[in-house]
Amino acid sequence: MRIGHGYDVHRLVEGRPLIVGGVEIPYEKGLLGHSDADVLLHAIADALLGSVGLGDIGLHFPDTDARFKDADSSLLLEHVVQLLRERKYRVGNIDATIVAQRPKMRPYIQQMRDNVAKICGVEADQVNIKATTEEGLGFTGRGEAIAAHAVCLVEGMN
Numbered sequence: 720m721r722i723g724h725g726y727d728v729h730r731l732v733e734g735r736p737l738i739v740g741g742v743e744i745p746y747e748k749g750l751l752g753h754s755d756a757d758v759l760l761h762a763i764a765d766a767l768l769g770s771v772g773l774g775d776i777g778l779h780f781p782d783t784d785a786r787f788k789d790a791d792s793s794l795l796l797e798h799v800v801q802l803l804r805e806r807k808y809r810v811g812n813i814d815a816t817i818v819a820q821r822p823k824m825r826p827y828i829q830q831m832r833d834n835v836a837k838i839c840g841v842e843a844d845q846v847n848i849k850a851t852t853e854e855g856l857g858f859t860g861r862g863e864a865i866a867a868h869a870v871c872l873v874e875g876m877n
């Protein structure tokens with residue numbers, strides 16, 4: 720069994736869709752990035768890569784590579800899960816926190832869990848997703864960005 724940790728931040732800007740955990744959330748701003756900037760899936764991908772000592776998503780999907788321009792982060796996470804499988808590891812559980820002053824994530828959390836579970840090939844109860852504000856403090860509190868933290872356990876398949 721191994722443990723991994725991931726953290727990501729993307730800036731909120733006008734004129735971009737807001738996609739978090741594979742769910743498009745109606746909001747006046749969206750996350751800026753080379754890909755679809757799905758901050759939650761990026762943090763989860765980094766946690767999984769970290770758990771097996773495979774670096775981070777920037778290493779596997781460089782933001783200088785046109786193939787990843789506006790990429791669907793679900794596909795990036797799918798690729799990461801495949802890398803784990805090739806090394807004979809499967810996801811045990813994932814716990815993640817979205818840090819956002821606004822919008823309210825709660826209505827979309829179950830859909831995010833279902834999406835992540837499906838991509839990782841596990842049950843929804845192996846994926847927990849939470850949201851918190853930072854009480855108006857800092858860059859998330861000012862609504863300038865959304866951050867996400869994730870931890871995971873992966874299990875060896877013998």
Ligand SMILES: Nc1ccn([C@@H]2O[C@H](COP(=O)(O)O)[C@@H](O)[C@H]2O)c(=O)n1
Binds near residue numbers: 819820850851
């Ligand atoms: N963007 C967010 C932030 C929070 N929530 C939910 O509200 C609860 C209270 O948040 P606090 O930051 O005041 O602790 C939190 O536990 C979440 O359930 C949310 O849905 N979306």
Ligand SMILES: C[C@@]1(CO)OP(=O)(O)OP(=O)(O)OC[C@H]1O
Binds near residue numbers: 752754756777787790
């Ligand atoms: C996913 C990638 C690749 O499109 O781009 P971004 O969407 O900018 O995301 P980030 O979390 O900054 O780092 C990984 C990148 O290489």
